[in-house]
Amino acid sequence: MYLETKKLTKKFGGLLAVNEVDFSIKKGKINAIIGPNGAGKSTFFNLISGFHPPSSGEIIFKGTDITKLPSNKIATLGIARTFQTTNLFEGSTVFDNVVIGHRLRTKSNLFDAIFKTKRLKQEEEKCKEKALEVLQLVGLAKTADSLVSNITQEEKKRVAFALALATDPELVFLDEPTAGVNPDETEELSLLIEKMAGKGITICLIEHKMKMVMKLADNIMVLNYGEKIAEGLPEEINNNEAVIKAYLGGSASA
Numbered sequence: 001m002y003l004e005t006k007k008l009t010k011k012f013g014g015l016l017a018v019n020e021v022d023f024s025i026k027k028g029k030i031n032a033i034i035g036p037n038g039a040g041k042s043t044f045f046n047l048i049s050g051f052h053p054p055s056s057g058e059i060i061f062k063g064t065d066i067t068k069l070p071s072n073k074i075a076t077l078g079i080a081r082t083f084q085t086t087n088l089f090e091g092s093t094v095f096d097n098v099v100i101g102h103r104l105r106t107k108s109n110l111f112d113a114i115f116k117t118k119r120l121k122q123e124e125e126k127c128k129e130k131a132l133e134v135l136q137l138v139g140l141a142k143t144a145d146s147l148v149s150n151i152t153q154e155e156k157k158r159v160a161f162a163l164a165l166a167t168d169p170e171l172v173f174l175d176e177p178t179a180g181v182n183p184d185e186t187e188e189l190s191l192l193i194e195k196m197a198g199k200g201i202t203i204c205l206i207e208h209k210m211k212m213v214m215k216l217a218d219n220i221m222v223l224n225y226g227e228k229i230a231e232g233l234p235e236e237i238n239n240n241e242a243v244i245k246a247y248l249g250g251s252a253s254a
């Protein structure tokens with residue numbers, strides 16, 4: 001098993017935002033989590049990436065219990081997540097936004113910074129190389145010197161992908177990767193997600209755009225009121241009575 005949750009639960013006061021969810025992420029595949037507004041999708045992401053401690057349950061990654069690890073430790077294990085594009089530094093360049101990603105993998109400390117040691121210089125060089133490599137991968141090599149405030153929403157999405165990729169992840173969580181972009185751009189970003197998967201990176205995404213999810217995902221979990229109501233291949237989810245009732249009926253054409 002690659003990444004597995006066992007009875008994962010998160011309570012906010014009396015509200016069960018995630019309720020005993022058993023889910024397994026398939027290695028090397030595009031996994032998707034869907035469900036109506038407030039179903040618990042973002043909370044589920046936040047639990048796995050260490051941003052919220054679970055109330056109960058377990059998260060096992062490659063045989064190791066990571067349930068209680070903080071987000072920085074989880075990131076060093078190779079699990080990255082994208083944030084909303086509003087978390088980018090608008091007044092900085094695309095390059096400067098991405099170059100910080102690889103610092104997760106460096107060891108330089110205050111001593112190195114004060115004395116400008118060889119290690120610091122080598123690691124800074126490695127971070128720059130990595131930033132250029134991932135900007136190339138996401139199709140933003142020519143936009144590296146633009147200020148984030150001057151680029152399109154779709155390009156900001158790519159910057160968010162690049163920042164996650166700069167940490168050298170093996171598993172990437174994408175939170176609504178195509179929210180706020182037009183259908184053509186959605187198609188382009190879908191191709192980029194497929195490209196990332198093609199490089200062997202395991203993907204897990206939350207997305208509201210059903211047509212896109214059905215086309216892209218290999219494995220889908222459906223949450224409703226914090227509970228898993230279905231899991232399976234896109235065609236299985238499409239024909240699942242409980243899913244149609246809870247969700248697809250209202251927004252299948254979204």
Ligand SMILES: Nc1ncnc2c1ncn2[C@@H]1O[C@H](COP(=O)(O)OP(=O)(O)OP(=O)(O)O)[C@@H](O)[C@H]1O
Pocket residue numbers: 012015017035036037038039040041042043044
């Ligand atoms: N920090 C928090 N404190 C209290 N309640 C919260 C908190 N975060 C989420 N919730 C509640 O938990 C439930 C699940 O929310 P969550 O954001 O995980 O759903 P979601 O499926 O991601 O929704 P959406 O599709 O609208 O983003 C909601 O009822 C929400 O109001």
